[in-house]
Amino acid sequence: MTASVAQKAKTATVFIDGEAGTTGLEIRERLAGIDAITVKSIDPDKRKDKAARADMMRGVDLAVLCLPDDAAKEAVALADTLGKDAPKIVDASTAHRVAPGWVYGFAELSPAQADAIRNATRVANPGCYPTGAIALLRPLVDAGLIPSDYPITINAVSGYSGGGRSMIEAYEAGNAPSFELYGLGLEHKHVPELQAYTGLTRRPIFVPSVGNYHKGMLVSVPLHLDTLSGNPSLADIEAVLAKYYKSAELVSVVTGAAGKIARLETEALNDTDKLELFVFGKPELKQAVLVARLDNLGKGAAGAAVQNIKLMLGLA
Structure with a gap:
């Protein structure tokens, strides 16, 4: 057997159900650079044909669902x-x-999460906003600095690419506001x-917003330090986050x-799969603002999906 034939024999196959959408296209582009993965596509005329989709699923190692919630549930059904012929699934919807x-597909959620994803057959890709907020809050809840019943407010802004086809079309046609x-x-x-993956028992208040730019995201969480357990300092919070993610490849503190950074722009991590975490504030005010920055189509969507695909296929 030649080297090329041997390499081909080891190639894993992936079907992206909904590959023509924003997230599907991003995932396909990222997978194109991985030699060990071959993407299989269905005839566009048969993309809603159940029999054709079932045959496609039966013939691949893993299926990625880039579909609306109801359609994703139908795809899983x-x-x-298919029984034992069913592929592994990464669902990029909210469903x-x-x-x-289902295993939650945020590999940095806990020390055991990456292995849970490796061993899973069904993985739910995280939402873009939750990726940033969970990354900021879960370590602090686990460490006891933020009580699980603490009243948390999460504010976030994203580029319009995360808003679905109608929002994208409105912005690209010049029919949308600068910010909203x-x-x-x-009830987002x-x-x-x-709530589930931060470890909070009290429902957080979440206020999302969208700006008139294509992609890039900031997620911020304001805190009154003197209301937290043990009155932690900015340095205490930063140290907990840094320790939690010290071995993470994609998440950094x-x-x-x-006192050094006065402004933070949203697009610095565009076209990457990175997630950056910041702790801002002023000690004498006993207040802090935690901020996560990411590409909403990168670590917030397609980048996370590819990370999960590689783990589930034994490539990472």
């Missing part, structure tokens, strides 16, 4: 009919993020996973930001 039997708050009914679909 279709995969369930299964807190569902029983949304989700003001406080990301709140359940925000930018140390010493307080």
Whole structure:
């Protein structure tokens, strides 16, 4: 057997159900650079044909669902009919993020999470906003600095690419405002996973917003330090975060930001899969603002999906 044939024999196959959407296209582009993965595509005329989709799922190692929630649930039900021939699944929708039997696809969630993803057959990709907020809050809740019943407010801004086809079309046509708050009914679909994976028992207030730029995200959490357990300092919070992510490849803590960085722009990590965490504040005011920065299409979507795909296929 030649080297090229041997290499081909080891190639894993992936089907992106919904590959024409924003996240699907991003995932496909990232997978194109991985020699050990071959992406299989369905005939566009058959993308809603259940039999054709079932045949595609049966013939691949892993399926990625880049679909609306209801369609993702239907795709999982279709995969369930395949029994032992069903592929592993990464669901990029909101449908299964807190569902029983699904592993949450934030590999840095805990020391054991990457292995849980490696051993899983069903993984729910995290939301973009929750990725930043969970990264900031989970270590502090685990360490006891933030009580689980603490009243948390999460503010965030994203580029319009995370808002779906209608929002993207409105902004690109020049028919959308420069900036807008949304989700003001406080029932945004990301709140359940925000609460579940931060470890909070009290429902957080989440206020998302969108700016008139393509991609890039900032997630911020204000804190009154003198209301937290043990009255932690800015340095205490930064130290907990730095220790938690000391071995993380994609998540980093930018140390010493307080008093040195006066402004933070949203697009610095665009086209990367990185996530940066900052601790801002002033000790004498006993106040802090925690900030996460990421590409909402990178670590907030496609980048996380590829990270999960590689773990599930034994490539990482």
